[in-house]
């Protein structure tokens with residue numbers, strides 16, 4: 001699969017609630033050590049579902065190559 005143009009980026013204000021993990025169709029976002037969610041850029045297809053459900057609104061969709 002070709003890489004998407006966008007990917008999700010999680011801000012430091014993440015409260016590790018895990019909501020984003022439940023909606024990701026690619027299992028590309030995971031809460032690490034119960035502290036913060038991390039995005040696997042190889043798996044993320046840039047669909048934006050995680051950003052849409054994050055209760056803390058800390059997920060931004062960014063262009064690849066822009067400091068990902």
Ligand code: SF4
Pocket residue numbers: 010013014015016017018019020021031036037053054055056057058059
């Ligand atoms: S939904 Fe938002 S606050 Fe919750 S783990 Fe994911 S990025 Fe963090």
Ligand code: SF4
Pocket residue numbers: 007008023024025026027028029039043044045046047048049050051
């Ligand atoms: S943008 Fe889509 S594929 Fe990427 S981490 Fe969020 S839900 Fe998963």
